Amino acid sequence: MPSLPTIQPEDEARADGASHEGVFDAPHVETHAKDLFDYALRLGDDSLILGQRLGEWCGRAPALETELSLANLGLDLIGQATLFLALAGEVEGRGRDADRLAFHRDVLQFRNCLLVEQPNGDFARTIARQFLFSTAQLALFEGLTRSTDPRLAEIAAKAAKEVAYHADIAADWVVRLGDGTEESRRRMLAGLDWCWRFVDELFQVDAVETRLVSTGVAVDRASLRPSFDARVAAVLEEAALPAPVYPRAVVGGRVGHHSEHLGHLLAVMQFLPRTYPDAVW
Amino acid sequence: MSKDWPLWEVFVRMRGGLSHKHVGSVHAPDGELAVRHARDVYTRRLEGVSLWVVKSADIVASDPAQAGPLFEPAESKVYRHPTFYDIPDVVKHI
Numbered sequence: 001m002p003s004l005p006t007i008q009p010e011d012e013a014r015a016d017g018a019s020h021e022g023v024f025d026a027p028h029v030e031t032h033a034k035d036l037f038d039y040a041l042r043l044g045d046d047s048l049i050l051g052q053r054l055g056e057w058c059g060r061a062p063a064l065e066t067e068l069s070l071a072n073l074g075l076d077l078i079g080q081a082t083l084f085l086a087l088a089g090e091v092e093g094r095g096r097d098a099d100r101l102a103f104h105r106d107v108l109q110f111r112n113c114l115l116v117e118q119p120n121g122d123f124a125r126t127i128a129r130q131f132l133f134s135t136a137q138l139a140l141f142e143g144l145t146r147s148t149d150p151r152l153a154e155i156a157a158k159a160a161k162e163v164a165y166h167a168d169i170a171a172d173w174v175v176r177l178g179d180g181t182e183e184s185r186r187r188m189l190a191g192l193d194w195c196w197r198f199v200d201e202l203f204q205v206d207a208v209e210t211r212l213v214s215t216g217v218a219v220d221r222a223s224l225r226p227s228f229d230a231r232v233a234a235v236l237e238e239a240a241l242p243a244p245v246y247p248r249a250v251v252g253g254r255v256g257h258h259s260e261h262l263g264h265l266l267a268v269m270q271f272l273p274r275t276y277p278d279a280v281w
Numbered sequence: 282m283s284k285d286w287p288l289w290e291v292f293v294r295m296r297g298g299l300s301h302k303h304v305g306s307v308h309a310p311d312g313e314l315a316v317r318h319a320r321d322v323y324t325r326r327l328e329g330v331s332l333w334v335v336k337s338a339d340i341v342a343s344d345p346a347q348a349g350p351l352f353e354p355a356e357s358k359v360y361r362h363p364t365f366y367d368i369p370d371v372v373k374h375i
Contacts, residue, residue: 063286063308064308064322065308065309065318065321065322066318068318068321068322069317069318069321072321169317172313172314172317176310176311180310
């Protein structure tokens with residue numbers, strides 16, 4: 001089957017320019033609430049999807065210790081997702097709670113970045129994804145603790161402590177795999193190579209976030225890039241790995257244009273609550 | 282993978298003021314990661330405030346075959362327990 005063409009930044013710009021009114025039954029709520037809903041979904045979906053990915057390592061990790069470690073990170077992320085999605089539901093005001101948003105949206109309605117939905121690959125690729133994502137997420141959450149929206153600031157303050165650990169342990173592994181055996185170095189390089197094209201999206205600012213940044217609600221992601229680059233460079237140097245060469249960026253997650261991997265992830269994640277809507281523990 | 286890694290003994294301080302207690306062991310390629318593994322395996326339910334890890338190979342243990350000479354002589358020396366003294370009432374903790 002031929003692949004769909006990859007969505008490029010210029011396509012994004014064109015899509016952003018189009019009117020959203022009436023599209024996909026967009027609710028006619030005031031812009032700020034709509035923006036905030038979207039922003040909370042982006043934050044929540046990033047954590048939710050990566051949490052689900054990490055959960056896929058259960059029973060498959062290379063060692064008991066790494067298995068627990070990855071599961072712990074995943075559970076932290078799902079906890080964050082619960083808070084962000086609950087906030088999104090509250091802002092939306094249509095009675096959807098965190099579970100409803102997590103389990104009863106389809107792929108086009110997800111707002112996570114493409115990096116988090118990428119398949120686990122081997123342990124090194126999972127670590128590459130975690131290192132890049134958590135490093136960016138930590139800077140974002142540290143900034144969000146000063147958000148003018150106290151609900152976002154509160155969630156960010158709690159989550160930043162967790163993410164600081166995620167970023168640290170992932171960086172530790174990058175160094176050990178990169179500066180380990182010939183095989184671990186080869187795998188670490190391959191893992192990072194898989195991920196580089198998804199990094200630019202982590203720092204992308206569109207019209208929604210520009211408006212939220214102007215009111216001090218959101219963090220200007222673009223402003224976080226220099227410190228991210230410096231941290232990545234420092235860790236790669238310690239790992240004796242070459243500096244990144246960023247390929248052309250792939251973007252689209254924030255407006256629901258996902259890779260083919262997300263649908264498969266959702267099928268597993270959403271199967272039970274959709275098939276047995278009244279299931280309880 | 283974990284079979285290639287050395288074993289580390291893990292000690293957790295449950296609360297400030299208590300001493301570190303042995304809780305188990307983890308595999309890890311080095312000390313720093315052993316602390317991280319210990320954190321993830323043994324303190325995920327708020328069990329501790331501080332961790333020590335030490336390479337299992339660095340622990341010097343008593344020889345089980347020598348248990349007789351080492352420990353049995355203490356059996357017949359009950360007077361080593363401080364139970365033969367009258368404790369003054371004012372002394373609350375001893």
